[in-house]
Amino acid sequence: MKPLAGLIKVYIATVIALAAITTTALAEKISVLYVDGQNNHNWAAMTPYMKVQMEKTGLFKVDVITSPPRAPRPPKNLNESQQKQAAKAAEQIRKIFKTKWDEFRPPFSKYDVIVSNYNGEDWPKPVQQSFEKYMKNGGRFIVVHAADNSFPNWLEYNKMIGLGGWGGRTEKNGPYVYYNDQGEIVRNSQPGRGGSHGPQHAFKVIVRKSEHPITKGMPTEWLHAQDELYDSLRGPAENMDILATAYSNKSKRHEPMMITIKYGKGLIFHTPMGHENGKSIQCVGFITTLNRSAEWLATGKVTQALPKNFPTKTEVSLAK
Ligand SMILES: [Zn+2]
Numbered sequence: 001m002k003p004l005a006g007l008i009k010v011y012i013a014t015v016i017a018l019a020a021i022t023t024t025a026l027a028e029k030i031s032v033l034y035v036d037g038q039n040n041h042n043w044a045a046m047t048p049y050m051k052v053q054m055e056k057t058g059l060f061k062v063d064v065i066t067s068p069p070r071a072p073r074p075p076k077n078l079n080e081s082q083q084k085q086a087a088k089a090a091e092q093i094r095k096i097f098k099t100k101w102d103e104f105r106p107p108f109s110k111y112d113v114i115v116s117n118y119n120g121e122d123w124p125k126p127v128q129q130s131f132e133k134y135m136k137n138g139g140r141f142i143v144v145h146a147a148d149n150s151f152p153n154w155l156e157y158n159k160m161i162g163l164g165g166w167g168g169r170t171e172k173n174g175p176y177v178y179y180n181d182q183g184e185i186v187r188n189s190q191p192g193r194g195g196s197h198g199p200q201h202a203f204k205v206i207v208r209k210s211e212h213p214i215t216k217g218m219p220t221e222w223l224h225a226q227d228e229l230y231d232s233l234r235g236p237a238e239n240m241d242i243l244a245t246a247y248s249n250k251s252k253r254h255e256p257m258m259i260t261i262k263y264g265k266g267l268i269f270h271t272p273m274g275h276e277n278g279k280s281i282q283c284v285g286f287i288t289t290l291n292r293s294a295e296w297l298a299t300g301k302v303t304q305a306l307p308k309n310f311p312t313k314t315e316v317s318l319a320k
Pocket of ligand 1: 041145146228274275276
């Protein structure tokens with residue numbers, strides 16, 4: 001009997017191992033939808049790069065939806081008859097763009113994670129409403145760099161991103177939130193504009209929550225490749241957790257660089273990093289942050305090991 005019992009044990013162990021392999025192989029990839037189409041940054045080059053970096057992990061299936069471009073404005077200094085022509089043309093353009101915008105209906109609810117690389121005109125009301133519904137019902141959302149400049153007057157969006165910049169944001173939009181030199185979080189409601197940055201440079205990211213799945217194993221301080229260091233963002237800043245900061249020479253504050261936000265049943269990851277279609281988004285630290293945040297949002301955990309070439313306290317590291 002003994003040898004048979006042993007065989008059965010081996011058999012069961014093999015079945016379990018095979019089942020595990022099959023489950024992994026068949027496990028559905030995390031579905032991700034990028035939204036772009038308008039941005040004061042080179043979105044047309046940035047989105048494909050970030051998409052490829054995500055797909056390389058083998059964890060994600062990434063789609064992209066691109067909004068209509070901004071409608072052209074009529075030229076200035078026209079004489080009277082030119083003005084009439086321009087008005088006619090403007091009316092035609094308005095109709096064409098209305099049709100395009102009516103067709104722009106991102107199927108948010110089909111995706112595990114939405115990523116915004118969009119900074120432009122307000123989305124049509126139905127799109128705003130469907131996005132709010134998606135998020136309130138448990139949607140997952142990543143905000144990269146200038147996507148936090150978008151929609152200054154859309155309150156629910158600003159609640160999702162926690163903090164935003166530019167677009168006329170002021171104290172009316174909420175406090176500045178940052179760390180002081182003592183390592184305390186400050187919520188500062190003093191009057192002033194939201195959103196600013198100095199010249200691009202490489203800067204140190206300081207991990208404040210090292211036990212979070214996104215930051216786990218990262219060096220406490222790591223050098224992010226050349227980027228725009230956003231400072232003085234402000235917004236509703238509700239249900240917000242700051243995972244990492246960077247010291248701004250301009251604001252003299254430790255500005256949030258990785259933020260998680262709860263919104264209804266939804267969950268958001270916001271990073272103001274990622275300005276340039278170049279070093280900023282080639283930074284292995286940025287790519288790791290992006291990929292880990294997407295996995296964490298979708299599954300609640302991170303299985304991606306920290307890359308061996310992750311930046312150190314003194315050395316930036318660029319992906320090839
Ligand atoms: Zn920028």
